[in-house]
Amino acid sequence: MLSFCKSICLFLLLLIAVSVNAQQMTTPVTLRQLLARVDKNAPALITDSSAIKIRQAQAAEVRNNWLPNLKLNYQADIGTSNNVTGPYFGYGIIPSSSGGIHSANVTTTLSTNLGIAFLDWEVYNFGYYGAQNRVARSNIQVEQNNFAQSKYELESYAINDYLLLMSLQDYLNIQARNIQRTQDILRSVSSLTRSGVRPGVDTSIANAELSKARLNYIELNNQLQQVQLQLAEISGLPYQSIVADTLIENQLINAPISTFNTDTTGHPIINFYQSLYQNSKVQEDVVKKQYYPKISFEGAAWGRGSSVDPEGNYNSLSTGWGFQRDNYLLGVGISYNLFDLRRERLKLNTQKAETDYFRNKLEEQKTLLASGANQANAEMQTAKLRLREIPNQLRAATEGYRQKLSLYRNGLTDIIELDAALSILYRAETDYVQAKYAFTNALFNQAITDNQVGAILNILK
DSSP states (O other): OHHHHHHHHHHHHHHHHHHHHHHHHSOOBOHHHHHHHHHHHOHHHHHHHHHHHHHHHHHHHHHTTTOOEEEEEEEEEEEOOOOOOOOOOOTTOOSOOOOOOOSSOOOOOEEEEEEEEEEEEEEEOTTHHHHHHHHHHHHHHHHHHHHHHHHHHHHHHHHHHHHHHHHHHHHHHHHHHHHHHHHHHHHHHHHHHHTTSSOTHHHHHHHHHHHHHHHHHHHHHHHHHHHHHHHHHHHOSOGGGOOBOTTHHHHHHHSOOOOOOOOOSSOHHHHHHHHHHHHHHHHHHHHHHHTSOEEEEEEEEEEEEESBOTTOOBOOGGGGSSOSEEEEEEEEEEEOOTTHHHHHHHHHHHHHHHHHHHHHHHHHHHHHHHHHHHHHHHHHHHHHHHHHHHHHHHHHHHHHHHHHHHHHHTTSSOHHHHHHHHHHHHHHHHHHHHHHHHHHHHHHHHHHHTTOHHHHHHHTO
């Protein structure tokens, strides 16, 4: 049974060693490389870029709204022309426009044909076409800014996961060292137990601590893989190859970085809400000009033939084919609906309310960004103070553990006190990793909020 347990322990140690070595041998992916892959391969950004193409196609459609309508119609008919004189509303269905020419009911079949070319061109509408084009261009700008905001948010997500991955790699290294220390303790305990210096319960306690350390390593490794999978989803990289460059921690901690100035003119969030506000403003102009008078040019030319002659005689049906009369008509007209004054006022009030909403959202975002920048700056200052103090804790904890281990091996202390010293050292090491993560996270949060990520990336060249 003992040999079986030793085999299991050796297997787990080999697994941990292979995992650690694999991470160390894999070439780290720099943050700049990761962000470049995200910008190129993220599914959400590909979708948003397609939405821009839709808006561009719609703008091209709107630009051609000024084109006239030229309709061509030809028909050849056989039927009767048994009508009476009198006006009526056609409601879009007009079987014939001729009046009655007979005093009796005549149902003789006749043939007729008609060809019409009709031109309808709204030549002037007091700037309505221009307003529509401005809205279409504004829609493109909104979509482009939405794409930029999505890119900004996705890069923020990628940066946060990259920093988390970096800290998890540090935690794994700490846990591997903790396992190694626990194994050293177990070997000492086993030796002292076999010689009768220490009770057998010390071996059980040491084995329990070793098992706990291994379980912690397994859980940390699972968390690391989950982060790798999240980054692989948005970058297109194989998740096993995504290893963070932990060297950047010290680069950032030692870099002379001052407080950033918020880039309000080029900030993706500000630009997006600014474009929504401007879009609503230009739509107000469309609402106004939508109800202005319309000046149209109209023209028509048509030819017609019939098997009924001018004297009212019904001739052979074949005489109804071909045009016997030709006409044309040209005219300029203006149309305006007086009740549109009321409709315009109501619709404009609605659009102005939407404009006020987007203006308030814009101001809200500016306030949130300023507040977020101040909060990140405060967190960074606290993280700096923590980083200055933690090395003292780490040195003291390391020295305390070494002393306790030496005392235990010489029989001057018990396993409980040694485990307590080991726990203090482990906590000091994890506190140091947490402090580094808190600093880098606060630094990037401030850079993201201020739209100054590029300045940080330049430090990491």
